[in-house]
Amino acid sequence: MHFELKTNQKKVLQSTSRFTILSAGRRFGKSTIGLLYLLNGDLIPGGRYWFLGPTYRQTRLIAWHLLKGMFRNQPVKMNETNLSVTLPNEAEVRLVGADRPDNLRGSFLNRVVLDEIAYIKPGTFEEVIFPMLGTTKPPGRALFTGTPNGMGPFKKYFDYGNDPNNKDWGSFHFTTLEGGYVPADEVARAKEYLDPRTFSQEYLGTFENYGGQLYYTFKQTPHTADLKHNPNLPIWITADFNKEPMVWEIAQIHDKRLNIIDEIYIRYSAKTHIAVAEFLKRYGNVTNKLVYVTGDASNNYESHRDYTTDYIIIRDALMEKGFRVVVQVPKRNPNINNRINIVCSLLTNGRLTISPKCKQLIDDLNQVESDNKGGKNKEDPARTHSSDALDYLVWRLFSREFFKQTIKQI
Template sequence: MSLIKLHPKQHEVFHHKSRYKVVAAGRRWGKSLLSQVSLIDKAIERPGSLNWYVAPSYRMAKQIMWDPINRMIPAKWLKKKPNETAMRIELINHSVIELKGADNPDSLRGVGIDYLVMDEMQDIRPGAWSAVLRPTLLTTMGDVLFIGTSKSYNHFYDLWVLGNNGDPKYRDWKSWQFKTISSPFVTAAEIRKFRDEMDPKTFRQELEASFEAISGRVYYPFDRKLHVGDYPFNPKLPIHIGQDFNIDPMSSAIFQIQPNGEVWAVDEIVLFSSNTQETCEEIERRYWRHMNQISIYPDPAGGARQHARGETDLDIFREKGFKRIFHHRKHPAIADRVNSVNKMLLTAEGTVRMRIDKRCKHLIDSFERTIYKEGGREVDKSLSVEHQTDASGYFLQYRYPARKIEVAGISL
């Protein structure tokens, strides 16, 4: 593989002699290229070997690796035309490279693998390695490259620790942690853009390969001393209302975009045991002088849920005279909505873009008390405090979407 030029950090991993290599790297560091080169090198180095690339799903394996690895292998090395259906490449030295998805663990059993790459390891089911793939290396004494982006203190972190703890029984393990900036593929200017468009925790996780705890507060940048104060309604500015359609309570978060670009939460409406019609009436009662200034950003589900007469929540808003209604056709991922809110609270550069008026007590409470379920990224709804931040998120994610990191067309 001398024709393929790796950057210095990739080169360091590629030539290291450890049997188990664990690489935690920031997005766009060059993980896929290192995986491609390593697979082809092992297939050439060991005639008759079986070499597997495993991604979280069959779809990701195909989209991340199939075309790039085929472009990299010269036609003269091929025994026959690659089988795209089976995602199988046979070389003239009788080695085989196959691409697999960990979403079907049973399909990974029962073979002896000589070289294994597990890509986007942070998103692969924990048991795929320990229970399914590790036994396939027992007879071949095969090597493994685990590669991914730090996500939390999960199973990928546990593997990464093995190459760093100095225990002699793990002398065959070696781990690395590389920031995106260490790659020549990404400029410092692009890093600055990401820093300005992400909240600090997401930036550290996605671009600095930092393992971050994800249990705890969902909206962790929120600080009463930093965000809460006197931020009153301005009758001259447009009114933006994020709307959550939970019945108990119905929640409306009311924002205004300031001339300096900051977004102020200037009011809130929280109606218990209520409905969409009553919410519309309350908005009109408070802002009847300013109806032409109002834009609604509802939960997309409001376009599907039907009431007794067959109308949807959005139909009711339109019937009540709210003409400017903006929403996505389907729900954005919860993580995308949360990231959009968090980066408005505080960017990785330390800029505060959102302020909350002290009268918005439910929103303040929601920012402080909405938490994740322990050990995961699922919002804990048992306290029923998340509705005002959900309402805020529908507006903020639509108007100020967080910079997405995508792998194979999948937002992470």
Template sequence: MTSPAPSSVLTPRWTRLRFHSTQRAYWTSPHRFNTVPAGRRSGKTEQAKRKLVKAALRGTRFERPRFFAGAPTRDQAKRIYWDDLKAMIPPELLMGRPSETDLSIRLVNGSEIVVIGMDKPERVEGQPWDGGVLDEFANMKAHAWAANVRPALSDRQGWCDLIGVPEGRNHYYDLDRMARAEMQAKGAASEWGAFTWTSAEILPPEEIASARRDLDELTFQQEYEASFVNFEGRAYYGFTEALNCARLAYDPARPIAFCFDFNVDPGVAVVCQEQRLPNGQDGTGVIGEVYIPRNSNTPAVCRKLAADWGRHTGRVICYGDATGGARGSAKVQGSDWDLIRQELSPVFGDRLAFAVPAVNPSVRGRINAMNTRLRAGDGTVRMMVDPARAPHVVKDLEGVRLLTGGAGEIDKKADPMLSHISDALGYLIAKEFPVAEPGRIGVGRTVGLY
């Protein structure tokens, strides 16, 4: 089946789509509110864009119909919706130029479409809305729907589609379960509808196979099979001693990585080198660590690194927390990255380099990248730890837990001595081997160990 056309004057941006039955059911949904958890790159956002434009072209009984396209941040919303919405509306139906400042589009029939960031959900308040879409809803603030969006739809009995990929069993899971129960009980009369489909129903088999190789099993289920995966339990479920522990080689001429997580109790660092692993795969070898249990600081960690690895002749690349150690030595001595440079530059000279992101990856993104490196969905292991040289890394990978009932956040209180050294390792893995996060498709490698 192909998508229906709301007008005979559509722009070339309205390419033909192939719908399967569930997508058709969503397109023609009689329900006022719809939850649409679906796999990555499976067409849910494209359908939502078309529903928005169709609704704006058709108008409502109100003099100035208003519709919104929302995403977790303004930049995300703009990147996902803005250019496409402008391209989908015929120029002769526009009331002047779209506002690049307000991200709003006015139509000659009085309708308006506004692109909104939901990092401040109160942005939707103050004026009534006829309808809208909340994209990547699982990554929005849990209270945004009930406290901000739903009340703003009341005056005009507006509609809303809540779409995106699941993100653990959080507020999106709860709302989708409620929607499914109501639709099952009331059928077409239900105010809520619920629709889901997987990426495999749209994408070619070879792309699905590639994704399965590149993602750990649970992340693949979430991102491509639209499953509300329960991430409770071990954070690094990809790690097993049998598959991920071995005696590893060290080449003093090849680059090594120093990975930092700025902390006092314990003070930690991880040492890694890309190498041919004992299983025959090219991957990341954890070949050393620093672990100072009490009263540590960044200079002390660096001095231990210099003592253990000062004879290294290859490049040394530093990875770590982008915040620069706000809770550590930086309070009185300058940024932790400045301290690292002061301590290690005399040892390694111009062979010392830094690969620090402007902002930290999300915790869930970092954990996903770690698990994928530890064991991908097809069983491939691309990270191993030398347990004799890095015993605390092994202890962390086995022991770090996730918050019960959370959406994949680390439980920092379960054991205060855990999580810091695996966090340090995670900064390297998330930067060099990232798993695409919501709104980011095709994230590539950075410079560093290559």
């Protein structure tokens, strides 16, 4: 394995700070730099050198192959269980996962890399790692590397490093392109498909604030417009089966663009057959009788909700009125973060338009915020249902395209 360092990688390795921070875009070469940092210079007899990642599994996946490659044909002992390499002078290089940070206590360290620091449990460095660096002579050093994820502790370390008063700390920031391992056209493609905030975080290595409006790319103009039902196209129904309220969004797809043309909203004690009746009142006489139905996962074991029968009610009632019905429902609801990113990306790229009739949906897109635990804030009981319905439809229609076209390299 041959490692010819690119200029920007060299700058990080040449850092003289005791604590060095590298915030960089995806595929910059962060993990590789991390390993080279550990092996840089002499490894002192009996010294300990750790490459620490968020979990044991992930760390093994990221770095074990690479580490073994770096020591190929050298007189070292490799231990596949410990993920360690022991040199003839008893210096040990080891991969470690921070699954349970407290289990890591009880050792000293000469040098450590905290890879993917944004995903390592907060406090791991201060409470567990830092004391281990204090008992060696000279005191141990650390490199923190990662692509940012929101505004957590990684941002704090990065800011320390940029403050000239903190003599021990030094920060570096590079974009994916500045790494030199991902071609410009691949980055341009990612920019086209990702929402701007995610693109900036992942490819420019910036710290983005994910608070506030979740569907942050939504703007009344240009994303709302009077949309008429197109009689030649099939209809999509996407449903959120909450009972108070129940919301369905009615959509059509035109030239790869998604138009949300209407909304059925039942505020209190909603029953699925009432929503079906409302749908038939509005669309019972359309000429194109093909209807696709999607929505909430049919059977969500975690919350013991089961909507199987609701989908059957819809299917049978519509078929009775001469519709052809295709029900396409996911087994599990998709991850919230991923589905919101796809909605935001469609909005940015002018592929999602919403009729002003969809009042609940527009309120959701304007108002829904994060609960800071990876979900939507549900304090207002009226909110989140219509945007959930939209998410499910968008996920069904565009997630494959999104993943295929963008993050090939992950």
